[in-house]
Amino acid sequence: MHDATFEELSMPLFDQLYNFAHWLTQDRSEAEDLVQETFAKALRGFSGFQAGTNFRAWIFRILRNTFLTSRTGLKIAGRSEEELDGLASVDPSPEAILIGKADRSMVRQALQELSVPFREILLLCEVEEMAYEEIAQVLAIPIGTVMSRLHRARRALRELLIQKFKGGSHGL
Protein backbone atom coordinates (compact mmCIF):
# COMPACT_ATOMS: atom_id res chain seq x y z
CA MET A 1 0.00 0.00 0.00
CA HIS A 2 1.27 3.48 -0.87
CA ASP A 3 1.84 5.75 2.13
CA ALA A 4 1.02 9.36 1.25
CA THR A 5 4.07 11.61 1.01
CA PHE A 6 4.41 14.85 2.94
CA GLU A 7 3.86 16.73 -0.31
CA GLU A 8 0.66 14.84 -1.07
CA LEU A 9 -0.72 15.52 2.40
CA SER A 10 0.42 19.08 3.00
CA MET A 11 0.06 20.93 -0.29
CA PRO A 12 -3.74 20.54 -0.53
CA LEU A 13 -3.91 22.31 2.86
CA PHE A 14 -1.59 25.13 1.81
CA ASP A 15 -4.28 27.75 1.11
CA GLN A 16 -6.16 26.93 4.32
CA LEU A 17 -3.00 27.09 6.39
CA TYR A 18 -2.09 30.42 4.85
CA ASN A 19 -5.57 31.80 5.48
CA PHE A 20 -5.45 30.67 9.12
CA ALA A 21 -1.94 32.09 9.53
CA HIS A 22 -3.00 35.45 8.08
CA TRP A 23 -6.00 35.62 10.40
CA LEU A 24 -3.75 34.92 13.36
CA THR A 25 -0.96 37.32 12.46
CA GLN A 26 -3.05 39.95 10.66
CA ASP A 27 -0.08 40.60 8.42
CA ARG A 28 0.92 39.12 5.05
CA SER A 29 4.65 39.04 5.68
CA GLU A 30 4.24 37.50 9.15
CA ALA A 31 1.77 34.98 7.77
CA GLU A 32 4.24 33.92 5.10
CA ASP A 33 6.98 33.51 7.71
CA LEU A 34 4.60 31.52 9.87
CA VAL A 35 3.54 29.19 7.03
CA GLN A 36 7.12 28.74 5.89
CA GLU A 37 8.26 27.85 9.40
CA THR A 38 5.28 25.54 9.81
CA PHE A 39 6.15 23.64 6.64
CA ALA A 40 9.81 23.42 7.65
CA LYS A 41 8.91 22.10 11.12
CA ALA A 42 6.30 19.70 9.74
CA LEU A 43 8.73 18.38 7.14
CA ARG A 44 11.36 17.76 9.79
CA GLY A 45 8.85 16.08 12.07
CA PHE A 46 7.03 14.13 9.37
CA SER A 47 8.94 10.92 10.13
CA GLY A 48 7.33 11.06 13.59
CA PHE A 49 3.86 11.58 12.17
CA GLN A 50 1.82 8.44 12.60
CA ALA A 51 0.29 7.41 9.30
CA GLY A 52 -3.47 7.06 9.46
CA THR A 53 -3.90 9.75 12.13
CA ASN A 54 -5.22 13.25 11.47
CA PHE A 55 -2.63 15.06 9.37
CA ARG A 56 -4.71 18.25 9.15
CA ALA A 57 -5.00 18.54 12.94
CA TRP A 58 -1.29 17.76 13.22
CA ILE A 59 -0.10 20.48 10.83
CA PHE A 60 -2.61 23.07 12.07
CA ARG A 61 -1.36 22.43 15.57
CA ILE A 62 2.23 22.99 14.42
CA LEU A 63 1.18 26.26 12.82
CA ARG A 64 -0.64 27.42 15.91
CA ASN A 65 2.19 26.46 18.26
CA THR A 66 4.64 28.23 15.98
CA PHE A 67 2.42 31.29 16.06
CA LEU A 68 2.21 31.21 19.86
CA THR A 69 6.00 31.35 20.11
CA SER A 70 6.25 34.16 17.56
CA ARG A 71 6.50 37.82 18.56
CA THR A 72 2.84 38.44 17.85
CA GLY A 73 1.74 35.20 19.40
CA LEU A 74 3.63 35.77 22.64
CA LYS A 75 1.57 38.93 23.22
CA ILE A 76 -1.63 36.94 23.47
CA ALA A 77 -0.21 33.85 25.15
CA GLY A 78 -0.93 33.22 28.80
CA ARG A 79 -4.48 34.50 28.82
CA SER A 80 -6.60 32.33 31.08
CA GLU A 81 -10.07 31.06 30.35
CA GLU A 82 -11.37 33.43 33.05
CA GLU A 83 -9.82 36.42 31.31
CA LEU A 84 -11.40 35.31 28.08
CA ASP A 85 -14.74 34.97 29.85
CA GLY A 86 -14.45 38.55 31.00
CA LEU A 87 -14.02 39.62 27.44
CA ALA A 88 -17.41 38.33 26.44
CA SER A 89 -19.75 38.68 29.36
CA VAL A 90 -22.52 40.45 27.49
CA ASP A 91 -25.77 38.51 27.37
CA PRO A 92 -27.30 37.82 23.99
CA SER A 93 -29.78 40.52 23.07
CA PRO A 94 -32.91 40.40 20.92
CA GLU A 95 -30.93 42.38 18.35
CA ALA A 96 -28.92 39.22 17.69
CA ILE A 97 -31.29 38.49 14.84
CA LEU A 98 -29.62 41.35 12.98
CA ILE A 99 -26.47 39.25 12.59
CA GLY A 100 -28.09 37.48 9.71
CA LYS A 101 -28.03 40.76 7.90
CA ALA A 102 -24.37 41.51 8.61
CA ASP A 103 -22.34 41.86 5.46
CA ARG A 104 -19.12 40.08 4.80
CA SER A 105 -16.81 43.01 5.51
CA MET A 106 -18.55 43.67 8.83
CA VAL A 107 -18.10 40.04 9.95
CA ARG A 108 -14.50 40.17 8.76
CA GLN A 109 -13.90 43.29 10.78
CA ALA A 110 -15.50 41.73 13.85
CA LEU A 111 -13.33 38.64 13.45
CA GLN A 112 -10.24 40.81 13.29
CA GLU A 113 -11.28 42.58 16.46
CA LEU A 114 -11.86 39.36 18.36
CA SER A 115 -9.14 38.09 20.64
CA VAL A 116 -6.92 35.44 19.05
CA PRO A 117 -8.25 32.50 21.15
CA PHE A 118 -11.82 33.35 20.06
CA ARG A 119 -10.83 34.10 16.50
CA GLU A 120 -8.86 30.89 16.02
CA ILE A 121 -11.52 28.60 17.46
CA LEU A 122 -14.20 30.19 15.26
CA LEU A 123 -11.98 29.84 12.19
CA LEU A 124 -11.24 26.19 12.95
CA CYS A 125 -14.91 25.42 13.53
CA GLU A 126 -16.61 27.51 10.85
CA VAL A 127 -13.99 27.93 8.12
CA GLU A 128 -12.11 24.66 8.46
CA GLU A 129 -15.27 22.84 9.55
CA MET A 130 -13.34 20.83 12.09
CA ALA A 131 -15.15 18.60 14.57
CA TYR A 132 -14.77 19.38 18.26
CA GLU A 133 -12.35 16.52 18.66
CA GLU A 134 -10.14 17.80 15.85
CA ILE A 135 -10.19 21.32 17.30
CA ALA A 136 -9.23 19.85 20.66
CA GLN A 137 -6.20 18.25 18.99
CA VAL A 138 -5.13 21.47 17.28
CA LEU A 139 -5.52 23.65 20.36
CA ALA A 140 -4.41 20.93 22.80
CA ILE A 141 -7.40 21.47 25.07
CA PRO A 142 -10.18 19.13 26.27
CA ILE A 143 -13.38 18.86 24.24
CA GLY A 144 -15.32 20.45 27.10
CA THR A 145 -13.08 23.51 26.83
CA VAL A 146 -13.60 23.55 23.06
CA MET A 147 -17.34 23.71 23.61
CA SER A 148 -17.25 26.40 26.26
CA ARG A 149 -14.69 28.53 24.42
CA LEU A 150 -16.58 28.21 21.18
CA HIS A 151 -19.74 29.32 22.92
CA ARG A 152 -18.03 32.37 24.39
CA ALA A 153 -16.39 33.20 21.06
CA ARG A 154 -19.76 33.20 19.33
CA ARG A 155 -21.25 35.42 21.97
CA ALA A 156 -18.32 37.80 21.67
CA LEU A 157 -18.67 37.92 17.91
CA ARG A 158 -22.40 38.49 18.19
CA GLU A 159 -21.91 41.40 20.55
CA LEU A 160 -19.32 42.94 18.30
CA LEU A 161 -21.66 42.72 15.35
CA ILE A 162 -24.55 44.18 17.36
CA GLN A 163 -22.36 47.07 18.45
CA LYS A 164 -21.37 47.65 14.83
CA PHE A 165 -25.04 47.80 13.88
CA LYS A 166 -25.54 50.33 16.61
CA GLY A 167 -22.73 52.37 15.14
CA GLY A 168 -20.07 51.98 17.79
CA SER A 169 -17.40 49.28 18.06
CA HIS A 170 -14.56 48.26 20.34
CA GLY A 171 -12.18 45.32 20.32
CA LEU A 172 -12.80 42.30 22.47
Added chain:
Amino acid sequence: MACELWSGKLDAYVDGELSLMEANELGTHLRGCSSCAAEALERVQTKRSVADAGRYFEPSSEFRKKIATKVHKSSKKSSIRGWQIVAVPAALVLIISLAMSFYVSRERTKRERVYGELADLHVATLASATPVDVISSDKHTVKPWFQGKIPFTFNLPELQSTDFELVGGRLAYMGQSPGAQLIYRLRKHELSVFIFQDRGPEMASWASDPTSMLSFTFETWAKNGLRYFVVGDVSGADVDALSKLLRDAG
Protein backbone atom coordinates in the same frame (compact mmCIF):
# COMPACT_ATOMS: atom_id res chain seq x y z
CA MET B 1 -37.50 19.57 28.01
CA ALA B 2 -37.41 23.27 28.89
CA CYS B 3 -36.02 25.83 26.43
CA GLU B 4 -33.16 26.70 28.82
CA LEU B 5 -31.92 23.15 28.69
CA TRP B 6 -32.18 22.99 24.92
CA SER B 7 -30.45 26.32 24.37
CA GLY B 8 -27.32 24.92 25.99
CA LYS B 9 -27.21 22.34 23.23
CA LEU B 10 -27.85 24.65 20.30
CA ASP B 11 -24.14 25.15 19.53
CA ALA B 12 -23.53 21.42 19.43
CA TYR B 13 -26.72 21.02 17.35
CA VAL B 14 -25.69 23.48 14.65
CA ASP B 15 -22.14 22.08 14.71
CA GLY B 16 -23.47 18.57 14.11
CA GLU B 17 -21.97 17.31 17.37
CA LEU B 18 -25.14 15.99 19.00
CA SER B 19 -26.01 12.33 18.95
CA LEU B 20 -28.64 11.35 16.39
CA MET B 21 -31.21 10.81 19.12
CA GLU B 22 -30.57 14.19 20.76
CA ALA B 23 -30.52 15.94 17.40
CA ASN B 24 -33.91 14.43 16.53
CA GLU B 25 -35.36 15.45 19.89
CA LEU B 26 -34.05 19.01 19.56
CA GLY B 27 -35.32 19.16 15.97
CA THR B 28 -38.80 18.24 17.24
CA HIS B 29 -38.57 20.96 19.91
CA LEU B 30 -37.47 23.58 17.36
CA ARG B 31 -40.52 22.88 15.19
CA GLY B 32 -42.76 23.76 18.12
CA CYS B 33 -40.75 26.58 19.76
CA SER B 34 -40.37 29.80 17.75
CA SER B 35 -37.97 31.32 20.31
CA CYS B 36 -35.49 28.44 20.18
CA ALA B 37 -35.95 28.17 16.38
CA ALA B 38 -35.02 31.87 16.00
CA GLU B 39 -31.95 31.36 18.15
CA ALA B 40 -30.91 28.29 16.17
CA LEU B 41 -31.43 30.17 12.92
CA GLU B 42 -29.28 33.02 14.17
CA ARG B 43 -26.46 30.60 15.05
CA VAL B 44 -26.61 28.92 11.67
CA GLN B 45 -26.47 32.35 10.01
CA THR B 46 -23.48 33.31 12.17
CA LYS B 47 -21.73 30.11 11.20
CA ARG B 48 -22.35 30.81 7.53
CA SER B 49 -21.25 34.42 7.87
CA VAL B 50 -18.02 33.47 9.62
CA ALA B 51 -17.32 30.68 7.15
CA ASP B 52 -17.86 33.08 4.28
CA ALA B 53 -15.93 35.99 5.76
CA GLY B 54 -13.21 33.75 7.15
CA ARG B 55 -12.15 32.39 3.78
CA TYR B 56 -10.49 35.58 2.86
CA PHE B 57 -6.69 35.59 2.73
CA GLU B 58 -4.99 34.02 -0.22
CA PRO B 59 -1.28 33.38 -0.54
CA SER B 60 0.54 35.09 -3.39
CA SER B 61 1.40 32.87 -6.33
CA GLU B 62 5.12 33.52 -5.69
CA PHE B 63 4.84 32.33 -2.10
CA ARG B 64 2.82 29.30 -3.12
CA LYS B 65 5.43 28.42 -5.73
CA LYS B 66 8.26 28.95 -3.26
CA ILE B 67 6.78 26.57 -0.67
CA ALA B 68 5.66 24.04 -3.27
CA THR B 69 9.18 23.92 -4.72
CA LYS B 70 10.77 23.49 -1.30
CA VAL B 71 8.32 20.77 -0.30
CA HIS B 72 8.72 18.99 -3.62
CA LYS B 73 12.52 19.08 -3.38
CA SER B 74 12.49 17.94 0.23
CA SER B 75 10.00 15.17 -0.48
CA LYS B 76 12.03 14.06 -3.48
CA LYS B 77 15.25 14.19 -1.48
CA SER B 78 13.74 12.32 1.42
CA SER B 79 12.14 9.81 -0.87
CA ILE B 80 15.45 9.30 -2.68
CA ARG B 81 17.17 9.03 0.68
CA GLY B 82 14.49 6.61 1.73
CA TRP B 83 14.91 4.75 -1.50
CA GLN B 84 18.65 4.63 -0.99
CA ILE B 85 18.25 3.35 2.55
CA VAL B 86 16.20 0.48 1.23
CA ALA B 87 17.53 0.10 -2.29
CA VAL B 88 21.27 0.24 -1.72
CA PRO B 89 21.33 -2.58 0.81
CA ALA B 90 18.69 -4.38 -1.24
CA ALA B 91 20.84 -4.04 -4.35
CA LEU B 92 23.89 -5.16 -2.40
CA VAL B 93 22.00 -8.13 -1.06
CA LEU B 94 20.82 -8.91 -4.58
CA ILE B 95 24.32 -8.56 -6.03
CA ILE B 96 25.86 -10.60 -3.24
CA SER B 97 23.17 -13.23 -3.44
CA LEU B 98 23.49 -13.40 -7.23
CA ALA B 99 27.26 -13.58 -6.94
CA MET B 100 26.95 -16.19 -4.22
CA SER B 101 24.44 -18.19 -6.15
CA PHE B 102 26.58 -17.88 -9.29
CA TYR B 103 29.67 -18.84 -7.28
CA VAL B 104 27.89 -21.68 -5.50
CA SER B 105 26.39 -22.86 -8.75
CA ARG B 106 29.75 -22.61 -10.54
CA GLU B 107 31.46 -24.41 -7.68
CA ARG B 108 28.77 -27.03 -7.62
CA THR B 109 29.05 -27.47 -11.37
CA LYS B 110 32.82 -27.79 -11.15
CA ARG B 111 32.57 -30.22 -8.26
CA GLU B 112 29.90 -32.21 -10.08
CA ARG B 113 32.13 -32.35 -13.16
CA VAL B 114 35.13 -33.54 -11.14
CA TYR B 115 33.09 -36.02 -9.12
CA GLY B 116 31.44 -37.22 -12.31
CA GLU B 117 34.81 -37.72 -13.90
CA LEU B 118 36.08 -39.60 -10.85
CA ALA B 119 32.92 -41.73 -10.75
CA ASP B 120 33.52 -42.60 -14.43
CA LEU B 121 37.11 -43.53 -13.67
CA HIS B 122 35.99 -45.62 -10.70
CA VAL B 123 33.29 -47.45 -12.70
CA ALA B 124 35.63 -47.91 -15.70
CA THR B 125 38.26 -49.38 -13.45
CA LEU B 126 35.85 -51.85 -11.88
CA ALA B 127 34.50 -52.85 -15.31
CA SER B 128 37.96 -53.25 -16.74
CA ALA B 129 39.40 -56.69 -17.34
CA THR B 130 42.55 -55.43 -15.69
CA PRO B 131 41.29 -53.13 -12.98
CA VAL B 132 44.66 -52.52 -11.46
CA ASP B 133 48.16 -52.19 -12.85
CA VAL B 134 49.75 -53.33 -9.66
CA ILE B 135 47.98 -56.08 -7.81
CA SER B 136 48.96 -56.15 -4.21
CA SER B 137 47.52 -55.84 -0.77
CA ASP B 138 50.86 -54.66 0.46
CA LYS B 139 51.29 -50.92 0.55
CA HIS B 140 55.02 -51.39 0.41
CA THR B 141 54.59 -52.94 -3.01
CA VAL B 142 51.98 -50.57 -4.33
CA LYS B 143 53.56 -47.26 -3.26
CA PRO B 144 56.96 -47.88 -4.94
CA TRP B 145 55.17 -48.90 -8.16
CA PHE B 146 54.12 -45.25 -8.66
CA GLN B 147 57.66 -43.90 -8.35
CA GLY B 148 58.69 -42.32 -11.65
CA LYS B 149 55.13 -42.55 -12.99
CA ILE B 150 53.68 -39.60 -11.06
CA PRO B 151 55.36 -36.37 -9.95
CA PHE B 152 54.73 -36.90 -6.21
CA THR B 153 54.82 -39.49 -3.50
CA PHE B 154 52.27 -40.33 -0.84
CA ASN B 155 51.80 -42.47 2.24
CA LEU B 156 49.32 -45.28 2.61
CA PRO B 157 47.78 -46.45 5.88
CA GLU B 158 48.23 -49.69 7.71
CA LEU B 159 44.98 -51.68 7.36
CA GLN B 160 45.42 -54.23 10.09
CA SER B 161 42.46 -54.41 12.42
CA THR B 162 40.26 -52.67 9.83
CA ASP B 163 37.67 -54.02 7.39
CA PHE B 164 39.47 -52.42 4.46
CA GLU B 165 41.66 -54.35 2.08
CA LEU B 166 44.05 -52.86 -0.49
CA VAL B 167 43.42 -54.42 -3.91
CA GLY B 168 46.04 -52.57 -5.95
CA GLY B 169 46.71 -49.39 -7.87
CA ARG B 170 46.86 -47.85 -11.31
CA LEU B 171 47.62 -44.57 -13.00
CA ALA B 172 44.78 -42.15 -13.41
CA TYR B 173 44.51 -38.89 -15.25
CA MET B 174 42.31 -36.01 -14.40
CA GLY B 175 42.53 -32.88 -16.50
CA GLN B 176 45.75 -34.10 -18.13
CA SER B 177 47.32 -34.44 -14.68
CA PRO B 178 48.65 -37.84 -13.73
CA GLY B 179 47.70 -39.23 -10.37
CA ALA B 180 47.37 -42.40 -8.37
CA GLN B 181 44.24 -44.51 -8.15
CA LEU B 182 44.13 -47.04 -5.35
CA ILE B 183 41.45 -49.70 -5.10
CA TYR B 184 40.27 -50.80 -1.70
CA ARG B 185 37.72 -53.45 -0.88
CA LEU B 186 35.23 -53.31 1.95
CA ARG B 187 32.82 -56.25 2.34
CA LYS B 188 32.61 -56.97 -1.41
CA HIS B 189 32.42 -53.26 -2.24
CA GLU B 190 35.25 -51.54 -4.06
CA LEU B 191 36.31 -48.03 -3.31
CA SER B 192 38.70 -45.85 -5.28
CA VAL B 193 41.12 -43.45 -3.73
CA PHE B 194 42.44 -40.83 -6.14
CA ILE B 195 45.50 -38.77 -5.29
CA PHE B 196 46.51 -35.80 -7.40
CA GLN B 197 48.61 -32.74 -6.91
CA ASP B 198 46.49 -30.16 -5.16
CA ARG B 199 45.37 -27.36 -7.42
CA GLY B 200 45.16 -24.98 -4.50
CA PRO B 201 42.13 -22.78 -3.94
CA GLU B 202 40.27 -24.27 -6.87
CA MET B 203 38.94 -27.11 -4.71
CA ALA B 204 39.59 -25.59 -1.28
CA SER B 205 35.96 -24.75 -0.64
CA TRP B 206 34.69 -28.22 -1.39
CA ALA B 207 33.09 -29.85 1.58
CA SER B 208 35.34 -32.46 3.13
CA ASP B 209 32.40 -34.33 4.61
CA PRO B 210 31.08 -37.34 2.66
CA THR B 211 28.88 -36.19 -0.21
CA SER B 212 26.46 -38.36 -2.13
CA MET B 213 26.34 -37.90 -5.86
CA LEU B 214 25.49 -40.19 -8.77
CA SER B 215 24.71 -42.96 -6.28
CA PHE B 216 28.31 -42.82 -5.05
CA THR B 217 29.68 -41.34 -1.89
CA PHE B 218 32.57 -38.92 -2.21
CA GLU B 219 34.95 -37.39 0.23
CA THR B 220 37.81 -35.08 -0.54
CA TRP B 221 40.50 -33.21 1.34
CA ALA B 222 43.91 -31.75 0.77
CA LYS B 223 47.04 -32.51 2.72
CA ASN B 224 50.71 -31.79 2.16
CA GLY B 225 50.08 -30.44 -1.32
CA LEU B 226 48.04 -33.41 -2.40
CA ARG B 227 44.34 -33.67 -3.12
CA TYR B 228 42.68 -36.89 -2.07
CA PHE B 229 39.33 -38.26 -3.28
CA VAL B 230 37.57 -41.33 -1.96
CA VAL B 231 34.75 -42.73 -4.14
CA GLY B 232 32.58 -45.74 -3.42
CA ASP B 233 29.08 -47.16 -3.45
CA VAL B 234 29.18 -47.48 0.32
CA SER B 235 27.87 -45.40 3.17
CA GLY B 236 29.28 -42.08 4.14
CA ALA B 237 30.53 -43.60 7.38
CA ASP B 238 32.55 -46.19 5.48
CA VAL B 239 33.98 -43.57 3.13
CA ASP B 240 34.74 -41.43 6.12
CA ALA B 241 36.48 -44.31 7.91
CA LEU B 242 38.78 -44.94 4.95
CA SER B 243 39.38 -41.21 4.57
CA LYS B 244 40.42 -41.01 8.20
CA LEU B 245 42.93 -43.83 7.74
CA LEU B 246 44.41 -42.07 4.72
CA ARG B 247 44.51 -38.72 6.47
CA ASP B 248 46.31 -40.18 9.42
CA ALA B 249 48.81 -41.88 7.15
CA GLY B 250 49.43 -38.85 4.93
